Amino acid sequence: MIFIYGTGTSRLLSAPLPTLACAHCGTQGQLSVTVFSRYASLFWIPVFPFGKISVTVCNHCKQTLTSKEPLPETYRLPVQTVQQNAPMAFSNFALPLLLMAGMVAVFLLAQFGPDRKRGSAEKAASATTMQDDDAGVTLGARYKMRGTAGTTGYALMEVTRLTDDTVYYKTTGMLRNEPTAANATVALRDSVPPNSDKGRYPRKMWHFLVAGQGMFRPLILTE
């Protein structure tokens, strides 16, 4: 990439110098000074200012002097005073200001722009799909796990932790009595073998386990 850099000047202010007499024609009250700022530019856009130049003009004889050359002794103090008090121009920082504005705009778009909305809509859509896969599993949900074929026993399970992709649960040992609200709670509290809450399944399999294969059934209790 080619960088086109250079310098430029911009006018900061003009002021009359009423007390001074022109060094050329001697007329008093006809001098004025204009202060320019010099700036570095990239692709003709100002990047930063790096100094000031003052130009004096006599309205009577049109003599024009710049502060690059030594000014007449009487001019120096008033010209210097005006030059020092000339405010910096924000436009001299145009490029960094533009870049900052651009960065702020990019940041705001990323935070609040249409892409963000589409992103969260996709997220919501995939969450819906996920919910279909996981059959709407919720934390604390209880299931009845059927025993092996030919047996009448069953186990109870309770979802203990949910992550984005995994369902963790604990199970009781084999139970035989018809579960009620009271004995299910007792069983899940007392009949859970140590470390048995490390059971887990991928969330995406949950629908298959609950509805498809029917290995787990949501626990519906009779009082």
Ligand SMILES: [Zn+2]
């Ligand atoms: Zn003059």
